[in-house]
Amino acid sequence: MKLLFATNNSNKVKEVQALMPPEIKILSLKDIDCFEDIPETQNTIEGNAIQKAEYIKTHFGYDCFADDTGLEVEALNGAPGVYSARYAGEQKDANDNMNKLLKALQHKTNKNAQFKTVIALNINNKTQTFTGICQGSITTSKQGDKGFGYDPIFKPNNFNFTFAEMDLSTKNSIGHRGKAITKLVEFLKFYELKN
Known part of the structure; x- marks a missing residue:
């Protein structure tokens, strides 16, 4: 079975293929x-995932799935949330995003956060969603060089290191995606x- 993952992010493809059965x-x-920018104009993570999967189905005809992920920080009322990728601007630069977030949390004692991924699967013109949290x-500085996005500043509960310091199999076993x-x-x- 071949299934299209509506992303151009090779890191995400690698993470997902590692979890899929060989068939x-x-x-x-x-x-x-497909190198065009798929619209993400919804105001929820779930809405964006559904929108991306429907766009591919409508324009390219493939059964597919799409994901949208947001980092939700308690002290910032759930921000950056749905705007995680472009938190520091349309350039979607991970370092800019992390720097902005670290600055916003500088004087806050509550560093609690969660990563939320919603996957929308569009198969046989029906949509199903799957959520992982x-x-x-949030750490006070960047740690590690693995992973992508906010991984260097996110430390999952019960771990003393960030996603960016973890190997892929550990991250996959406990992570949102x-x-x-x-x-x-x-x-x-x-x-x-x-x-």
Whole structure:
């Protein structure tokens, strides 16, 4: 079974393919020569994931899934949330985003945060969503060079190091995207059996 993942982020493709059973092959937008910016104009993480999956289905005809992830910081009333990728501006630069967040939290004692991923699967013109949440806290400085996005400043609960200091299999086993993908995989296995 081939399934399109509506992303051009090769890090995400790697993370997801590592969690998929071998019979499910993941294609990225690059594989179908789609290099356009897919609209993300909804005001919720779930809304953006659904919008992206529907866009690919409508314009390219592929069964696919899309994800949207946000970092929700308690002391900032859930910000950056749905605006996580462009928190510091349209250039979508991870370092700019992290610097802005660290500055915003400089004088706050509450560093609690959670990563939330919603995956929207559009298959046979039906949409299903799967949510994964990982709770943790924001560090006071960047640590580690693995991962991407906010990984160097997010420390999951019960760990003394950030996502950016973890190997991929550990991150996948406890992380927000891993949890959402696990639910997606369970659904796809059941779907395969039925069809």
